[in-house]
Amino acid sequence: MSQTNNTESLRKEVRNWLEANVPKDWRTAMTNVEQDKFVQLQRDWFVKLSKAGYATPHWPEGWHGGGRSLAEQKVIFEEVARADAPRLIMYFVALYHAACTLFECGSEQQREKYLDGILNGKIWCQGFSEPNAGSDLASLRTKAERKGDHYVINGQKIWSTMAQYADYCLLLARSDNSGPPQAGLTYLLLDMKAPGVSVRPISQITGDDEFAEIFFDDVKVPVENLVGEEGKGWAVAQATLASERGLTLVELTQRMRYALPMLVKSMEENGLKEDPVLIRDLGRLSVDVDAACALADQYLLKRISGEEQVGDASIVKLYYAKVLRAFSSLGMKIGGLNGQYNAGFMCGATQETGNWTLDFMNSYNWSIAGGSNEVQRNIISERMLGMPREPKSWQLGE
């Protein structure tokens, strides 16, 4: 009972703080603006939220904002979603991937060195995928060669979100070619300002350039930036990828629930509020959204209580990706021809902007990135349902 009282008073506190502090009308302010303005807004909002302690409730006790109970974390994320605060997409990798990797696998010195930086607005990117290593991540070829007290990095990464603004990179590279593909990978923290790093933003189908390619040309990384052991980077990378699930999906599913009235508004704007087919579609979608919320909640509880099983995370991600696609599809259906006109690009768009075709395109982020739907289905069928893997080898010309 007293715990409920505590979370309820926290809810009130967070709600009041958000009401006073969420940048007013940021959606309009972020539509059709230059990138540097967007970066500024993200940074300002992040620092504000971080100072208040609401950016890092998932960090352990002893760190600023950290040590919150699961129930408290959920309250904060629900309220952030409810207040429709800007999503911190520039800090996502720093707050989740980098921080959780350092907490789980980093050394004391690494935590000391990098975590305060994150709180002060340092931006991180992730260097995992390569042009020829997407779903088959373990086949990556960027080289990390040990030379004295340095690793020398050569190669290329792709689909790195916000790499053009990043201060640091979580790098997964190959240090050994002799064994099975997973065995020769090494996990490093790389300074993006180091000589030999170059970044080329990728222009996307949405008109945004949220992703970039990173090229490494004899880039030196000091040995103390090794996370875990040399050759054991695969396990560290799994910890990184796991960190984006759980709470993130609680936030995203809640945001989707709070965005349902946008569909109603769109029906109203298009004179379709009485359309029986759309009303029915809306009803079905909202039930799917509720199921996604319940699923994300249940997953988080399992994770915290140590009952998580292989494949649980894949189910949540796969289901969220499906419902998100359905959400924007219904938006496009309601929007009709109007939905086909670009209502202005919103920098740092959340998943639900009401610019329905943009939202539809952005929904692919969740069905492709972080392990595509197809990879998730392999994990579910093989590791949960116990179905066998396909035969491994295949030769050209066979």
Place this chain on the structure above:
Amino acid sequence: MSVEMSELKDSVRRVMVDSGLDASADSIWSQIVDLGWLMVSVPEELGGLGAGVEGACAMHLELGRGLCKAPYMPAMLTLDAICQSELASKEEWLERIFGGEFISVALAQSDVRNFENGLGGTLSGVLSADSASHLLVWTNDLEHVVLVKMDQPGIELVAKDTWDETRKLFDVQISDLALNNQVSLATGPVAAKLVQRLQGQADLALAADALGGASALLEQTVEHLQTRVQFKRPLAMFQALKHRCADMKANIVAAQAMLFDSISTMQEGALVAKANKMLSCDVFADTAEDCLQLHGGIGMADEHPCHLFLKRSLLNVHLSGKSDSYASEIGSRLISLAK
């Protein structure tokens, strides 16, 4: 869920597996009575286990897995109504029911009016009406909820040849039944509340039953794909088939998360129950449709149980309210809230 309840759930699964899908309705019913499964949701002060809706749904899920032929669902619904009723002799009735007496209820249409010369009308979707001692009936104006004795003039049963072989459905025609001669459960506002509760409970029960059926069928389908070898490999190795199984698994897990979330957060209100009924029954029907396809030719053979799941899933969709009308109701509610 309490330890006691979760142990009971495990034992229900064992009993259902041991009995097999071929077990007759009568033999399952006597197990249900003997093992005290009817007492699950009855409050402790009335001699039950007090496991509430959560306990009931856990039971329906397990019995759905085993395609239970006995009318456990209507029995649980009418038991709940008796517990919630204004009946003076509740204990006596509960004792009779715990002892095996069965009271049924219409799970589809109910059109009964209170005419000058008594109750008259039609009920459809009445499960196992031929083995019921009484039938729970409410009037369209929701002024009266009564238990009607089956063995009396003015009651006529019409057995329906239902595709779902795991359940026996009846239409019941009622004519000129004197209201005063029936057992009254509630009148006025209490009656209306009782009917609403019963419909919500029916929706949740059907949702749980559907999820049990879908889970069991998916497991059996995966097993079939593991053993059936074509092109020199088990079918389960083909990604095209694996991915369909993965999607079904995700849909079932999500619907189940929603069902137990709805129950545990005690979200009152008929719409939540309707949302669950719609989602879970649709998931079961979709799962069953695809699982038959994944079985190939053997799925079309009567001796294989695949069709039993399919037919039960199709019937579930049509019991209680229909998905389309529920979806419309939920959509309209969202629109009115957004104003």
